[in-house]
Amino acid sequence: MGRVRKPQIPGLLKGLAVTARTLAETLKPKKLGGGAVTVQYPHEKETPPIRARGVIGLREENCTVCMLCVRSCPDWCIYIEGHKELAPPRRAGGAPRKVNKLDRFDIDYALCMYCGICVEVCPFEAIFWSPEYEFSEPRIADLLHDMSRLGEWMETVPEAPALEAGAEKKKGK
Amino acid sequence: MLAVEIPYWGQSLIRVLAGALAVLVPAGTIVYLFLFKMMSFMQSRLGPMEAGPYGSLQLAAEVGKWMQKEDITPAKADRRVFRAAPLIVLVSTFVLVAVVPFGPDAYFTQFDAGVFYMLAVSSISTLGILLAGWSSANKYSLLGGLRAAGQLIAYELPMVLSVLGVVIQAGTMNLQAIVFKQNTDSIFGWDGIGYPYILTQFVGFLIFMIAVQAELTQAPFDMPVAESELVSGYMTEYSGFRFLIFFIAEFATAGVFALIASVLFLGGWGVPFAWFDWTTIDSVDDWMNVAGPLLMLAKMTVLAGIIMWVRFTYPRFREDQLQRFAWKVLIPLSLANIMVTAVCKVVW
Numbered sequence: 135m136g137r138v139r140k141p142q143i144p145g146l147l148k149g150l151a152v153t154a155r156t157l158a159e160t161l162k163p164k165k166l167g168g169g170a171v172t173v174q175y176p177h178e179k180e181t182p183p184i185r186a187r188g189v190i191g192l193r194e195e196n197c198t199v200c201m202l203c204v205r206s207c208p209d210w211c212i213y214i215e216g217h218k219e220l221a222p223p224r225r226a227g228g229a230p231r232k233v234n235k236l237d238r239f240d241i242d243y244a245l246c247m248y249c250g251i252c253v254e255v256c257p258f259e260a261i262f263w264s265p266e267y268e269f270s271e272p273r274i275a276d277l278l279h280d281m282s283r284l285g286e287w288m289e290t291v292p293e294a295p296a297l298e299a300g301a302e303k304k305k306g307k
Numbered sequence: 308m309l310a311v312e313i314p315y316w317g318q319s320l321i322r323v324l325a326g327a328l329a330v331l332v333p334a335g336t337i338v339y340l341f342l343f344k345m346m347s348f349m350q351s352r353l354g355p356m357e358a359g360p361y362g363s364l365q366l367a368a369e370v371g372k373w374m375q376k377e378d379i380t381p382a383k384a385d386r387r388v389f390r391a392a393p394l395i396v397l398v399s400t401f402v403l404v405a406v407v408p409f410g411p412d413a414y415f416t417q418f419d420a421g422v423f424y425m426l427a428v429s430s431i432s433t434l435g436i437l438l439a440g441w442s443s444a445n446k447y448s449l450l451g452g453l454r455a456a457g458q459l460i461a462y463e464l465p466m467v468l469s470v471l472g473v474v475i476q477a478g479t480m481n482l483q484a485i486v487f488k489q490n491t492d493s494i495f496g497w498d499g500i501g502y503p504y505i506l507t508q509f510v511g512f513l514i515f516m517i518a519v520q521a522e523l524t525q526a527p528f529d530m531p532v533a534e535s536e537l538v539s540g541y542m543t544e545y546s547g548f549r550f551l552i553f554f555i556a557e558f559a560t561a562g563v564f565a566l567i568a569s570v571l572f573l574g575g576w577g578v579p580f581a582w583f584d585w586t587t588i589d590s591v592d593d594w595m596n597v598a599g600p601l602l603m604l605a606k607m608t609v610l611a612g613i614i615m616w617v618r619f620t621y622p623r624f625r626e627d628q629l630q631r632f633a634w635k636v637l638i639p640l641s642l643a644n645i646m647v648t649a650v651c652k653v654v655w
Contacts, residue, residue, distance in 0.1 A: 150617070
């Protein structure tokens with residue numbers, strides 16, 4: 135067995151100083167820049183960072199019922215139904231276009247694991263993260279959020295922050 | 308001396324109630340003030356805030372929670388021993404507090420072998436812990452119990468030896484007499500603060516506090532309950548009420564050891580007798596029987612605060628470092644302390 139290093143006295147005192155300093159910081163009034171780093175949650179709200187993964191919002195008019203999100207969801211917690219409709223042609227004299235209309239878009243938050251794959255995979259900018267986090271329900275069935283509820287979450291999605299200088303722009307859009 | 312005569316049954320009743328108070332008040336103070344609040348502040352959080360103002364009723368909530376949990380005994384456990392072990396640990400705390408003086412007349416018992424008795428009964432809790440570990444029929448419990456036994460025996464020695472310095476200096480083993488000595492002696496003729504033995508026995512005080520830390524199995528000496536290796540050591544199989552008893556005993560013993568340390572090194576319940584022109588124990592005013600316990604509580608809080616501060620700061624020792632520290636550092640140091648004290652005692 136190798137030589138055991140004995141505890142070093144100055145190091146031990148430094149350790150005590152660290153805990154004592156943290157104690158003093160926590161006890162210092164809020165006005166002087168002290169206080170705990172934790173938030174007393176139900177009494178005061180936490181402010182999550184704007185990119186926090188709280189809840190998923192849906193921009194309905196962008197959805198084309200392509201089903202990519204449904205198929206990429208590892209939990210199978212997204213349910214989509216749609217139908218085809220005829221829309222007026224883009225140019226005069228052209229044939230009417232066929233477009234997909236959304237009938238149902240549900241996310242079951244009892245199953246969702248907040249991986250964000252659906253947000254990443256959506257090619258039409260229809261699904262977004264919102265930092266809202268207060269949507270617990272007493273009944274598990276109420277965790278199934280339908281199209282209108284997901285549309286309401288869309289209003290809480292913050293504006294995307296400006297790109298950093300020199301960052302590459304997203305291609306193809 | 309008290310003017311009123313209290314019949315024997317009355318004295319006994321007062322002793323029992325005061326004994327429960329002397330064990331539970333320090334335990335409650337330590338748990339709320341240090342375990343709940345100081346630890347939280349040191350981790351930059353507020354700790355319990357919901358139960359009562361500033362979480363002051365959290366203790367009652369915890370006790371209520373543990374009381375209503377199921378009292379489980381493992382199928383292969385040695386039932387009777389398993390059930391008795393926590394009680395042995397708790398009772399050793401009550402037995403220990405019996406010898407601590409709280410005032411000129413406010414003591415449970417007082418006899419000339421006080422220090423000897425204190426050191427002897429303080430190791431009863433080791434038996435309880437070893438029984439708990441052995442009877443649980445669980446390898447983690449057994450390992451924890453054995454570690455506890457090895458550790459408590461190793462640190463019992465420096466504790467005994469560090470107290471000897473005080474005993475030599477006071478010339479008595481009677482704790483009441485040690486308090487009396489510290490408050491009546493003078494430092495080179497100046498009697499402004501009496502003569503608390505922490506001044507001359509500072510090394511002994513340090514060794515005593517380190518040994519107490521280890522006896523209480525508080526971090527950095529918490530190998531017996533090392534939760535990352537042994538689940539919860541000898542307490543692994545305990546639940547509900549019996550776990551609560553272990554929990555109370557842990558902090559009650561911390562309080563009692565802090566009381567003993569304040570008696571041995573900080574002057575105990577007394578204020579320097581010269582302040583009020585007292586000369587003997589009998590001439591001390593009766594109000595000291597109220598002020599004494601409060602003074603003891605204050606000193607206990609300071610010492611327990613130091614114990615807890617160290618606990619919340621340091622990571623734990625490895626088993627071999629722990630043994631090495633006791634046998635190769637603390638014991639030689641305390642032996643040297645005794646020799647120096649004895650020489651000084653003879654010379655002056």
